[in-house]
Amino acid sequence: MDSSPYSTTSDIFAVGGEDYLKEGHTPTTLPERQEEILKLRRSLKPAARGAGAENTFLSGKAGQGKTAAAKAELAELKAFADAQNLDLTSMFFSCEGITSSYTLACGLCEELGGENPNGHPMQKVLDHLWDAMNDIGGTIIIVLDEIDNLGTDDKILYSLPRARDKDYVNDDVYPSIIGISNDLQWRDNLDPAAKDSLYDDSIFFPPYDAHELRDILSRRASKAFRDTSLVYETPAGEEFEISANLDDNDDNSLADSFEAIDADRSECTLLRIHSNVLSEDVIPLCAAYAAQDKGSARQAIKYLRKAAAIAESEGDSRVGEEHVRTAQGEAERELIIEGMEQLTTQGHLALAAVTILELGGHSEIRTRDVYDIYKSLSDHIDADRLAQRRMRDHLIELDMLSIIRARKSASGSVGGEAYTFELRVEPSTAIDVLEAVSRFESVDFDDLAKEWLNEQQTLG
Numbered sequence: 392m393d394s395s396p397y398s399t400t401s402d403i404f405a406v407g408g409e410d411y412l413k414e415g416h417t418p419t420t421l422p423e424r425q426e427e428i429l430k431l432r433r434s435l436k437p438a439a440r441g442a443g444a445e446n447t448f449l450s451g452k453a454g455q456g457k458t459a460a461a462k463a464e465l466a467e468l469k470a471f472a473d474a475q476n477l478d479l480t481s482m483f484f485s486c487e488g489i490t491s492s493y494t495l496a497c498g499l500c501e502e503l504g505g506e507n508p509n510g511h512p513m514q515k516v517l518d519h520l521w522d523a524m525n526d527i528g529g530t531i532i533i534v535l536d537e538i539d540n541l542g543t544d545d546k547i548l549y550s551l552p553r554a555r556d557k558d559y560v561n562d563d564v565y566p567s568i569i570g571i572s573n574d575l576q577w578r579d580n581l582d583p584a585a586k587d588s589l590y591d592d593s594i595f596f597p598p599y600d601a602h603e604l605r606d607i608l609s610r611r612a613s614k615a616f617r618d619t620s621l622v623y624e625t626p627a628g629e630e631f632e633i634s635a636n637l638d639d640n641d642d643n644s645l646a647d648s649f650e651a652i653d654a655d656r657s658e659c660t661l662l663r664i665h666s667n668v669l670s671e672d673v674i675p676l677c678a679a680y681a682a683q684d685k686g687s688a689r690q691a692i693k694y695l696r697k698a699a700a701i702a703e704s705e706g707d708s709r710v711g712e713e714h715v716r717t718a719q720g721e722a723e724r725e726l727i728i729e730g731m732e733q734l735t736t737q738g739h740l741a742l743a744a745v746t747i748l749e750l751g752g753h754s755e756i757r758t759r760d761v762y763d764i765y766k767s768l769s770d771h772i773d774a775d776r777l778a779q780r781r782m783r784d785h786l787i788e789l790d791m792l793s794i795i796r797a798r799k800s801a802s803g804s805v806g807g808e809a810y811t812f813e814l815r816v817e818p819s820t821a822i823d824v825l826e827a828v829s830r831f832e833s834v835d836f837d838d839l840a841k842e843w844l845n846e847q848q849t850l851g
Contacts, residue, residue, distance in 0.1 A: 401617070402708040403668050403699050408615035412696035414689060417459050418610070419466075423603040424456045427594050431464050431569075434592045438479060438530045439471055443565030446552050451596030453573045454687025458483075460596070461534050461569055478529025478563075486540040492547035495535075496520055503527060517550060521559045530565045538570040539577035545585035598686020604678035607688050608695055609664040612674065616699070618667035623659040630662065670711045673698065680719050694718050723793075727816055730792040731824040737777060739828055740768050741785040743836070745795055745812050746821045750840035751847075756812045757800075758783050764843065772830045786812055794821075 401408075410416055421428065427449075434445040449457040465481045472479035482502055489495050496516045501507040504523030508516045524531055533551070541548070551568055554560045570590070572578070578586060578593075599607070613621050613634065620634035664674060677698065681691035697718035702710040731742065744764035748756045762779045769776040777785075790797035793815055800809045814821060818836075825831045 403703050405617050411611050411614040412692055417462050421456050421460055424460050427596055428460050428464055430594045435468050441477060443530055444532050444567040445591040446567050447569045448578055448590040448593045449571045450575055452685055454689030455596040457571050457596050458536055480527050481532040483534045486535055486537045489540055492544045496547050524564050524566055525561045528563050532567050534569045536571045539572040539574040543580055545581050549585040599688055601678045601682035604681055604691045605674055606661050608674045608677055608691055616668050620665050622662045622665055624662050625659055668709055672712045673710050673715055676712055676715045693722055697722060727793055731794055736774050737785050740765055742789060742821055743768055743825050746818050747836055747839045749814050749818050751844040
């Protein structure tokens with residue numbers, strides 16, 4: 392009988408270690424974000440005195456620790472409030488998929504009061520929201536993650552911060568908002584009145600550099616992997632080692648060990664990570680890849696997690712540089728596929744046209760070639776047909792998303808820039824994505840490619 396490919400243990404991951412490399416894990420300390428956390432703390436301090444916190448805007452690209460910083464600092468504030476018997480409530484609300492103030496207001500009503508007033512007029516929904524806040528009382532801090540999904544519909548963003556000044560809520564209620572956005576320009580597009588009322592303070596989270604990413608990965612790795620520890624140096628020059636991977640005979644608990652890793656060591660220097668399952672270049676390479684791209688901790692952690700999983704699947708007991716390079720390639724491919732899935736109909740049409748030309752063996756794909764196929768596809772799926780110049784804009788966007796490669800060639804016949812295009816992914820990958828889009832279900836890419844090739848041979 393063949394042995395099962397599954398196992399309850401791992402030569403690489405510690406028990407439960409994968410959890411520390413998943414997106415859902417929130418660290419309790421963020422040494423690389425102390426400057427930003429101190430600014431946030433300054434905004435929250437009035438709440439510790441029984442008043443309202445400042446309305447605050449946290450901005451920066453994805454994976455920069457904005458949400459983690461807000462969660463960590465609000466947990467600290469909540470612990471203080473409980474110890475001091477302060478009336479303080481905080482809540483996190485994801486705005487993913489929420490594109491209107493109305494939907495957001497209904498969601499907040501449900502979170503705060505247990506009832507969703509969807510279907511009622513906006514003013515009645517807001518009245519429900521004020522009633523829910525009055526029932527809770529005290530300081531209420533609402534964190535709106537991905538707040539930029541609201542676009543320019545800022546009615547609730549104008550009303551919430553002014554609820555107390557406008558007597559929408561009782562005198563003992565102090566509501567405030569912390570808005571978190573990956574879109575650095577979003578706030579600038581708000582109505583001036585909403586912008587002024589919404590944000591008393593603004594905190595920018597810059598991209599992590601390679602050194603910061605190495606330290607972040609090292610702390611995660613010390614929890615995630617077997618036989619892995621951190622080596623620190625004190626201000627006096629003494630070295631000490633901390634590990635979360637305890638022997639069965641160790642009297643300390645795993646929780647105590649993790650607490651030691653998460654402790655504030657701002658006065659100490661993290662010298663290195665010692666691991667029997669990670670080669671020395673694994674963490675620096677993961678950090679370098681991420682730093683060169685977006686400076687995202689989330690991206691760096693993803694590279695490390697995938698590299699370890701690849702090593703394990705190949706039967707290796709040690710993660711090496713080759714596993715990281717494979718992981719980075721796979722992650723980039725996944726990102727491109729995600730980008731293809733999120734395209735508009737016009738973007739999908741442009742991608743489909745290039746794909747058909749590549750299937751037909753076309754080596755010099757020019758804008759006019761793409762446009763000929765694009766017109767036929769537009770008619771086939773009953774979509775609006777754009778002018779050639781506007782369609783080319785979608786091709787350039789596909790290049791920016793690393794889905795196709797656009798190369799400038801000689802000037803076009805009517806002046807201006809001319810391009811040739813090619814896919815950066817296999818045609819089969821693009822087809823798989825396109826066939827999952829309902830409007831393209833009836834498109835037979837192979838047949839269209841053959842038809843185009845036959846036409847070219849006839850013309851030639």
